[in-house]
Amino acid sequence: MENTKFKAFLPHFYLVWSDDLLTQKELASFREFIDNQNWLSEEEQEKLLANINISTPPSRPQLNKWKAEIEEGLKNLPEAKDIFDISVWLSDNNPDIIAQEQAFTALETQLGLAGEEAISQFKTLGSSFTSVHHTVSSFDTAKLTQILDGDTADIIKKVKSVISRPEFAYETSTDIDVYRQRVFEWCKILADENLGNMAYPKAYGGGENIEDYFAIMETLSYHDLSLVIKFGVQFGLWGMSVMSLGTEKHYKKYLKDIGSLELPGCFAMTETNHGSNVKGIETTGTYNHNDGTFTINTPHPNAQKEYIGNAAKHGQMATVFAKLIIDGKDYGVNAFVVPLRDKKGKTVKGVTIGDCGHKMGLNGVDNGTIRFDNVVIPKEDMLNRFASVNDAGEFESPIPSDNRRFFTMLGTLVGGRIGIPRSALSASKSGLSIAIKYGDQRRQFGPEGGSEVPILNYRMHQRRLIPLLAKTYAMHFGLQYLTSRFLHRTEAEMQEIEALAAGMKSYVTWSARDILQECREACGGKGYLSENRIDALKNDTEIYTTFEGDNTVLMQLVAKSRLAEFRKSFENLDSMGMLNYVYEQTKIVIMQKNPMATRNTDEAHLLDDTFHKNAFEYREKVILASAAKRLKKLIDGGLDSYDAFNVAQHQMLDVAQAYLDRLMLEQFQQAVNAIEDEGVKTILTKLKQLFALSQIEENKGWYLEEGYMEAVKTKAIRKLVNQLCWEIRTDAVPLVEAFAIPDSCLAAPIAFL
Amino acid sequence: MENTKFKAFLPHFYLVWSDDLLTQKELASFREFIDNQNWLSEEEQEKLLANINISTPPSRPQLNKWKAEIEEGLKNLPEAKDIFDISVWLSDNNPDIIAQEQAFTALETQLGLAGEEAISQFKTLGSSFTSVHHTVSSFDTAKLTQILDGDTADIIKKVKSVISRPEFAYETSTDIDVYRQRVFEWCKILADENLGNMAYPKAYGGGENIEDYFAIMETLSYHDLSLVIKFGVQFGLWGMSVMSLGTEKHYKKYLKDIGSLELPGCFAMTETNHGSNVKGIETTGTYNHNDGTFTINTPHPNAQKEYIGNAAKHGQMATVFAKLIIDGKDYGVNAFVVPLRDKKGKTVKGVTIGDCGHKMGLNGVDNGTIRFDNVVIPKEDMLNRFASVNDAGEFESPIPSDNRRFFTMLGTLVGGRIGIPRSALSASKSGLSIAIKYGDQRRQFGPEGGSEVPILNYRMHQRRLIPLLAKTYAMHFGLQYLTSRFLHRTEAEMQEIEALAAGMKSYVTWSARDILQECREACGGKGYLSENRIDALKNDTEIYTTFEGDNTVLMQLVAKSRLAEFRKSFENLDSMGMLNYVYEQTKIVIMQKNPMATRNTDEAHLLDDTFHKNAFEYREKVILASAAKRLKKLIDGGLDSYDAFNVAQHQMLDVAQAYLDRLMLEQFQQAVNAIEDEGVKTILTKLKQLFALSQIEENKGWYLEEGYMEAVKTKAIRKLVNQLCWEIRTDAVPLVEAFAIPDSCLAAPIAFL
Incomplete structure (x- = not known):
């Protein structure tokens, strides 16, 4: 057999014997393929078949030699698009081989080696954009800490010094x-x-x-x-x-x-x-x-x-x-x-x-x-x-x-329902500090030939942790608002504030549950060891969703209070008010629900505060109105109100959820608007956008059902969530450092690698 | 003041003073209202105002007397539609009152007392359809146990006797x-x-x-x-x-x-x-x-x-x-x-x-x-x-x-990746047995005047637990399939079985995590006490998502194996095969994606095996094809494959998830089809339908994005999920009893009330 013809098959031999994915089945179809190639002489066929005989595998040095030759080929032909290009080069441009492009392509397809991907394993890359990503603080963490601590900075400092x-x-x-x-x-x-x-x-x-x-x-x-x-x-x-x-x-x-x-x-x-x-x-x-x-x-x-x-x-x-x-x-x-x-x-x-x-x-x-x-x-x-x-x-x-x-x-x-979510918030901050600092240091896998990469550079790891970081910031400002409302309450506002506290207690403690669960998994085996504290954080806060009022029950109270408000304002409407109401609804449909808006995937629009605010408010209002309508229909239809509320219980939770989402966003937006420091404002703006978009993404089913967005828009939002996670990743460590949790409290060894 | 005129206001007085929701603000607007009623004399106004003076609230006996009079009214006027109807009756049909319907309606609206709901609080109901729901076994649990245990009934019996x-x-x-x-x-x-x-x-x-x-x-x-x-x-x-x-x-x-x-x-x-x-x-x-x-x-x-x-x-x-x-x-x-x-x-x-x-x-x-x-x-x-x-x-x-x-x-x-999910499945069964048996006995709240109701009668409680019960059954049959594939494996199937095991290990252990979390919360404070074992079940299985392969990493392996299969089969296509492929796609579009189908809310259709199978398969195929396309595009665009896989990592998890969902459904359907006993078959059919529909509901965003379903259909599915939960609730306890977990193992006191 001509050596040049034989050489054309080196990539296939090598990949068949070395690849993790190819099986005996592939070897068999490789053999069958060679048997069927009429352009090869019987002798040539035999020589080739000898190299893919399961009972006489190539030796290790043989494999290494093949690999070296193929890599040599790639070095000389960097523009190679597939295995066949390499085969031609290895065969020294043997015209017999060139003539068989179709046959080779078929073989490669059969072996799952078609396209550029198959040759990428020969390229010694060592670096990639995934691997070079790393922590670079873009802002002054002390300034952010100051904003978070606000008026209570002194007492916070005192408590920290005591517990340290x-x-x-x-x-x-x-x-x-x-x-x-x-x-x-x-x-x-x-x-x-x-x-x-x-x-x-x-x-x-x-x-x-x-x-x-x-x-x-x-x-x-x-x-x-x-x-x-x-x-x-x-x-x-x-x-x-x-x-x-x-x-x-x-x-x-x-x-x-x-x-x-x-x-x-x-x-x-x-x-x-x-x-x-x-x-x-x-x-x-x-x-x-x-x-x-x-x-x-x-x-x-x-x-x-x-x-x-x-x-x-x-x-x-x-x-x-x-x-x-x-x-x-x-x-x-x-x-x-x-x-x-x-x-x-x-x-x-x-x-x-x-x-x-x-x-x-x-x-x-x-x-x-x-x-x-x-x-x-x-x-x-x-x-x-x-x-x-x-x-x-x-x-x-x-x-x-x-x-x-x-x-x-x-x-x-009601104070208890303020203290508990604020405690849950701190636990979430601790969990995220541990998981994000670990994810920034822990390396696993990497590009062919390069070092291993911090796991926080992986998309899934970012998606698991960074939206939760954004949510934690949102909840921080939400709870500041709740506290402030409580501190400056009037008698007339008490019922609203009680509902607000019941809702935030549920929202924040459920979030803490999810955040700490994710942190545990994100830290793998290390997250399971008690020394790394996620054990205590998760298990101690586990009951937060139950005590001071079971969350599911509290959310129904919130919904009932929202419904009472709604009924009052809606049934209050005189004919002029009704006209305004109808006008308002029409305006929304014209402004927000026309194809220009529902299909708008312009990045500036998707990142815009007003778009977020409108989307959250729309969801809140429509869910509330439809729950009210549903209940009325059920009761008008003869159900007593106890049964009616049970039938609609699922919607009641949606009412409360949408209300709280809107509140959190509103407070986050207002807080960011009030920030003067450029660096801090820029990074918190991204976090705020990520919070808004990841909540919309979570509720995309609802938005699509309502025709408020079309598929092209929800898909664009998913992409933007990915992008924001990727961008924020470089600031993720500074963002948890801004929580300024004392080292002796954080304590987890994996947070200090 | 005429006593009859005064009496017309009794319902408003009573509700203002007794209701939990009315506030000082309402009292104030009530006062304002009376001040503005020209048809009342000044003396009459004063008499009325005296009854809503915050500093001289009515005595307790006074309140009870009012209540009795109103209830008397309702008994005589069961057709009353709103508070005004009662007012008229109480005023002995005083024409002055009848003439003021508009004014009264305005007042009631202002106080949030409009409509039938406000008078429902006077009706002593005592029972309702929510409260009468209870456990009634519709099938022979021993027969179901036999089906679950299958060939291994003897060894299961032996192990149970040892651990008891x-x-x-x-x-x-x-x-x-x-x-x-x-x-x-x-x-x-x-x-x-x-x-x-x-x-x-x-x-x-x-x-x-x-x-x-x-x-x-x-x-x-x-x-x-x-x-x-x-x-x-x-x-x-x-x-x-x-x-x-x-x-x-x-x-x-x-x-x-x-x-x-x-x-x-x-x-x-x-x-x-x-x-x-x-x-x-x-x-x-x-x-x-x-x-x-x-x-x-x-x-x-x-x-x-x-x-x-x-x-x-x-x-x-x-x-x-x-x-x-x-x-x-x-x-x-x-x-x-x-x-x-x-x-x-x-x-x-x-x-x-x-x-x-x-x-x-x-x-x-x-x-x-x-x-x-x-x-x-x-x-x-x-x-x-x-x-x-x-x-x-x-x-x-x-x-x-x-x-x-x-x-x-x-x-x-690979055996480890079969043993671990099977262990997680048992832990899920234990958790559900505890939570469902407790939910069947634990009573909380109830209709006005009636006894408290088992919490498993509440829609949210059903929604939290019963779809998870359905999923647990699905996973039981899925793991039986995995085990059987493994036992009868040929060398050529090994890679497929390895991917299958990696996927099921992830799917089942993640589900166990969610199931046990929900069980903990569903048992409230009792679920937090270690004696009730959810503590151990949750915390012991917590690491199942990490060991024997981190789930997120394993799911990527599954996806890579699916992509390799896809690439082979797709690129293998000759022109005839391609024609068939195109035809197949067109057929799907014609059969499943036309408005007749995407808007079909017919219950028989929504409960149909073929609809479920098609929907799951469609999702699996489209996600897989689009991930493959995406990766190709990224690599063709110059990314090396390491970066490309990172960019598409999120989609990789979707690929694996959709594949496993489809497998679980398929196995559940096949298992139910093979059952001969009528009673068992009927209840498992409902569970199977619930599994299918709740998975579709969970992925409704995707189906809407793809235009595979329209909003009218996803909404109908939500209703049907509710309905199935409601129907299965009466069999929920027998369904966990069929797991036949020894009492000494289940052990939780709350499972034996």
């Missing part, structure tokens, strides 16, 4: 007694630093600064989350319930000792049988006419208080929610201060405490159950801001409806 | 030493029962039954998952690596002792710096010409073996993957058996073991790190099935390419 002390080294014992004790000691230190009583009146030793209190919760959450919850139970739930539901006499009696942690206590509302439907609790507080006392009683085992923080170990008293009974008549849920243990920790007579035992997370918090067997308390220990029993033994309240009084009482406790 | 013994009571100690020891003892019992060596040749004491081995893994997974992984490391990874990569001499020397757990061992592949890119490991096995030994060495700390199960505590030997070096030349990754500890547990000289310490889950498994400091092993301890060093000290292998040899070696270990 050596005595705050993480507890690694898996013994829950040890862990609970450590958390209690930490709380004591914080109390001594006057951080626990920050929100209480100055008259009782407090700081009278609720804004700082929230900032403390948020900053503590860079550290152990059991500490945060224990802290929140003691100073928030227990202390604030006394403050909000009690009166002066209670403040005098308790607040100072609560703030100093001299008097550890609980917030005993939830019962085994009543969690979400807390209005249905069954514990009773019965008024005794003879001596003016109350008897607190648990009527049956499933009416015991459950999951009560601070109960299993440390609590000495509790705010207990119970139905007030006077002369056999039920006056609805009211609050009482009830002793649990004496100063030495001995349980009070009539009180039985259980231990919730080991939990998925938060094992530094001593959750327990409490049963009351006719425990008698003095009359003054009814928390009497909203209801009381007068000297004649009659019920008195400025709010006659039991329901309404109960919700008013709950309303005063 | 008292000595398998769950270990609750949080001390990992105690836990690890307990898990080791359990493994010993299983070994004594001849369950560990089930897959080994009979000649070495085994059962030679790989099908039963998988069934053992799956059934054990109803119990502690640390046990499953420890079992899998010992008998699967360690034993099977000897079996698959070694030869007769190794079987003789090791297999019996491995099967009896006399010789605990490890599978030491992963290194700190190389996990996913395992081809890049840096441990060396250097051949020593002088005495024919190998020296195993860890060149630097990050080349240590990491996460190695059985290493930290019990392992005495390990299959170590290392680059074979002969005369300074690297011959790629090979496997060696290396001693770690002597019989007494003392670490061998040159071996340094670290402990991975506490992990998110699987704390009964002793994962550790291993460093080798020039450990010398005899020549015979190279596992030499695929490569060896001959007497002359030369490398020999039937597979000359290092790459290909390595992937062939890995291919023999």
